Amino acid sequence: MLNLIIDFANTIFQPLIDLGAAPMMFILLSLLAILMKVKVSKALEGGLKLAIALTGIGAVINILTGNFAPALQDFVKSTGIELTITDVGWAPLATITWGSAYTLFFLLILVIVNLVLLIMNKTDTLDIDIFNFWHLSIVGLLVIYYSDSLLIATLLVILLGVMKFINADIMKPTFNDLLDMPEHNPTTTTHMNFLLNPLIMLFDKIIDKLFPSLDKYDFDAAWLNEKIGFWGSKFAIGIYLGVFVGILGRQPVSGIFTLGFIGGVSLELFSTVGTWFIASMEPISQGITDFMSKKLKGRTFNIGIDWPFVAARPEMWAAANVLAPIMLIIALFLPGSKILPLGGIIAIGLTPALLVVCRGKILRMILIGIIMLPVFLWSGTAIAPFVTETAQSVGALPEGIAEGTLITHSTLEGPVEKFIAILVGKAGKSFSLDSILKALGSLVVYIGLFVWYIKEMKERNKKYEMSKQKQTI
Amino acid sequence: MIKILAACGAGINSSHQIKTAIENEMKKRKYDVSVDTIVVKDITQEIMNKYDIFTPISKMKFSFKIDIPVVEAGPILYRIPAMADPVYDELENIIRDLNK
Numbered sequence: 033m034l035n036l037i038i039d040f041a042n043t044i045f046q047p048l049i050d051l052g053a054a055p056m057m058f059i060l061l062s063l064l065a066i067l068m069k070v071k072v073s074k075a076l077e078g079g080l081k082l083a084i085a086l087t088g089i090g091a092v093i094n095i096l097t098g099n100f101a102p103a104l105q106d107f108v109k110s111t112g113i114e115l116t117i118t119d120v121g122w123a124p125l126a127t128i129t130w131g132s133a134y135t136l137f138f139l140l141i142l143v144i145v146n147l148v149l150l151i152m153n154k155t156d157t158l159d160i161d162i163f164n165f166w167h168l169s170i171v172g173l174l175v176i177y178y179s180d181s182l183l184i185a186t187l188l189v190i191l192l193g194v195m196k197f198i199n200a201d202i203m204k205p206t207f208n209d210l211l212d213m214p215e216h217n218p219t220t221t222t223h224m225n226f227l228l229n230p231l232i233m234l235f236d237k238i239i240d241k242l243f244p245s246l247d248k249y250d251f252d253a254a255w256l257n258e259k260i261g262f263w264g265s266k267f268a269i270g271i272y273l274g275v276f277v278g279i280l281g282r283q284p285v286s287g288i289f290t291l292g293f294i295g296g297v298s299l300e301l302f303s304t305v306g307t308w309f310i311a312s313m314e315p316i317s318q319g320i321t322d323f324m325s326k327k328l329k330g331r332t333f334n335i336g337i338d339w340p341f342v343a344a345r346p347e348m349w350a351a352a353n354v355l356a357p358i359m360l361i362i363a364l365f366l367p368g369s370k371i372l373p374l375g376g377i378i379a380i381g382l383t384p385a386l387l388v389v390c391r392g393k394i395l396r397m398i399l400i401g402i403i404m405l406p407v408f409l410w411s412g413t414a415i416a417p418f419v420t421e422t423a424q425s426v427g428a429l430p431e432g433i434a435e436g437t438l439i440t441h442s443t444l445e446g447p448v449e450k451f452i453a454i455l456v457g458k459a460g461k462s463f464s465l466d467s468i469l470k471a472l473g474s475l476v477v478y479i480g481l482f483v484w485y486i487k488e489m490k491e492r493n494k495k496y497e498m499s500k501q502k503q504t505i
Numbered sequence: 506m507i508k509i510l511a512a513c514g515a516g517i518n519s520s521h522q523i524k525t526a527i528e529n530e531m532k533k534r535k536y537d538v539s540v541d542t543i544v545v546k547d548i549t550q551e552i553m554n555k556y557d558i559f560t561p562i563s564k565m566k567f568s569f570k571i572d573i574p575v576v577e578a579g580p581i582l583y584r585i586p587a588m589a590d591p592v593y594d595e596l597e598n599i600i601r602d603l604n605k
Contacts, residue, residue, distance in 0.1 A: 160584055163518060211563050218588075219563070219579055254568040257546055265547055303517055310518045314525070321584040337582045340545075343514025344565040349546040380515065 053131040053426035058083040060136055061316065068319030078315040082130065085309030089127040090428040092305060093120060093439065096298040097429075100277065101437045103291055104372060107281035114370055115363065117416045119442040121299065121375020123306035124428065125419060126166050130309070131426030134176065134185075135169040141186060142168065142193045143320060150328060155197040156204075158324060159222045159336035162317040163310050167224035167445055168192055171453045177418045178457025188456055192449060195482060196222040199229065200336050202489040205496040206388055211344055222336040225381050225445040228404070230485035232389040235400045237488075247393045253350035264353050264378070266303060270295030273374050276360075299375060339384050351383045351397040359405050359442070369409035370416070376442035382408065404447075411447030414454060416440040452478055507600050509540040510556040511578065512565070516544035519562050523578045527560065530593045536600050557603055558596065574599045 048056045062079030066072055100118050108114055129135055142165055149155040168189050175185035200222040207213060207220060239246060262268060274295030278288030342348060356377045363373050382404055386397040416438040423429040423439060444450070452474050459471035509527060513519035520542035531538045543552070545561070550569045553559065559571060560578040576595050580588045 213563070217579075218583065252568075254566055258549070258568045261549065262547070265544075306517045307521050310521060311525070314522070318584055325585060335583045335585075337579075338515075338518045340514025340519045341563040341579055341582075343545045344561065344563040346546075346566055348514070353546075384514075 049133075053428070054083040054086040056133065057086065057131055060133055061312070064136060065316040065319055068316060068323055070315045070319040074315040078312045081308050081312035085305055085312055086127055086131050086426065086428060088305040088308065089124050089302070092298055092301045093124055093423070093429060095294060095301075096120065097437055097439065099291060099294045100274075100374075103277050103281045103283060103287070106283065107277050107372075110282045111280050113364055115372040116436065117371045117413060117438045117440050119371050119374040119376050119412070120439045121302055122381070122441055122444065123302040123309070123375075124423070124439065125170065125441045125444060126163075126306070127309055128419065128423045128426055128428050129166040129170045129173065130313075131428060132169070132173060132422070134173060134182075135166060138169040138172050138186070138189050139165045141190065143324070145190055145193050146197065147324060147327060149194065149197055150331065150333060155201055156334050157197050157200040157220055157222060157336045158328065158333045159197065159200070160317060160321045160324075161222060161336055161338050162320055163313040164223055164338055168196075170444075171446065171449050173422065174415060174418055174450060174453040175457040175460065177422070178454060179460030181460045184456060184460040188453060192227070192446075195227065196224065197336075198486065199226055200334070202486055202493070203229075203388055204334055205493045206391065206489075207342070209496060210387065210391060211341065218333070218335045219341055220334045220336055221339050221341070223339040223384070223445070224449070225339060225385050226388060227446055227449060228382070228385045229389050230481040231407075231448065232385055232400050232404065233485050233488060234481065235403055236389055236396060239396055239399065246395050246399075250394045253346040253392075253394050256350045257346050257353065260353050264356075266299040266378075267296035269356070269377055270297070270299035270374070273360075273372070273377070277372065295374065302375060342384050342387055343380075345387055345392055347392045347394045347397060348380075348383045348387045350394055351386055351401055352378045352380060354398050355379050355383070355401045355405065358402055359409075362402075362405050363409055363442070366406055366409055368413065369406070370413050370438075371409055371440060371442045373409075373442045376412070376444070379405070379408070379443040381441075381443040381445040408443045408447045411450045412440045412442045412444060415444070415450050448478065507536065507538045507558065507603060508556045509538055509558045509560055509596075510548075510553065511540050511542050511560045511562075512545050512548060513542075513562040514545055516542055516547070519582055520544075523560060523562065523581050526581045526589065527578070527593075527596065530589075531596070531600070534593070534597055536597070538600070558599055560596070574603075 058079040061082050062075045065075035065078055097118050104116055108116060146159050172185040172189040175188055176182060200220045204220045271292040274291035275288055278291040359373050359377060363369055363371055382401060386401055390396040419440050420438045455471040455474050459467040511520040511523040524540040524542050527540050553571060556573060559573055559575045562579050576592060578592055580592050
């Protein structure tokens, strides 16, 4: 019976898969949007934009790796520092993930999980940030990569999904505090980067114990950001890093310029193509939101959107600006990391979580950020083979690419979850006692830390509640 | 033509949603607007002065004073028309005042 279903699915899906990722996702995304009662022309617009974005990202990766990969090899030869993985930043990884049909499957599962939790009153957050479901999907894809098991991948995705909803609820009072939001403002976020909060909070508590007077030395973040100006913008950073690789890789002067400008253009183009690709999710996001709010008539809820509303706080940028050069230095000397930071060097996968936990205390944010950076670099290194292979399978990486060229994202949200996915995936593959114990052990520690964090956040929220009552008296 | 600057944390997702929504709605209301998007951290006084209205995703702190009208556009992102309408109404009022 099961075989029959699989055979049936294969006869339908195999021709689709054979078309390649861009045409397949065009068809699937459009169909899903139509199913969600989006107007046909809007649905097609979204599907086509996704196909264009997939194709466009492939072209930019090609420009970047085509120029950087040989230079990086020379860099390794002349410096002896083994940094062979190209850091392409978030946009290619998001695109590659949305190039997989599994992402649509995980999306449906998570929408159902969200609805069930809302109806059972286990969460107050309605997540409409459809685009960012890719962060959970890439964790699922990583499990599948190691284990070939969709079931295990789905279970881990659901577990992390539930944790994200709980986290979105518990952070809400902090958002109100940090951003001066009135009580009735429903904004919150389920973004993956905030799953790092528990680990950051652990170090925050250590700082409380060891250097309680650290915060006295905080500086004005807005002032620093203004001083940095355009020197911290995407194209400028691309140019520095290209020149850096060129000089240390002993390229001719013309080659150094070329690398600098290619770096600048690639970082700008990744963002530009990134906007197409977010636009492609517009129709289906509206469709899912309409569907969910119709199911939830009469229930009040917070609304989970993408994280950038917290970027109103200048500390987030000041920390990212200060951490960027530090990350480059760490990357050069950190054992076990092979990434040369480029596309992900402005660590927006890290600083929003620092902001939420440390509540804008800038020196703490920087200090804990420095401790977190190696975790990101190791995680980025660990997933590079998977990312590269997946990119090839969705056609975002040219077939004829030089042997040994790897791509990744240096500050991809959820670094800890990537390690867990790898351990769980390996356990699902071999089913050996050793691997299962490792996977379970890591899950126990991970969930334990999260439970402790939730308890601490409840304390924090109680204090918010108390200070509010004082004000009204 | 009224020039509006929309800002968010990445200059990619949220600010583009705000841009598309404002342009569509203001066209419906028969106003000629064009919206540019930007990353919060790249905003300078010089850039801000080129625009008529600033529509950030949430309340923002800068090292300089903002001289143009500011409309917080975050509610547009909830994708629920009843919540976005007050933002559009406020924008419409400001645009009318500007055209005087």
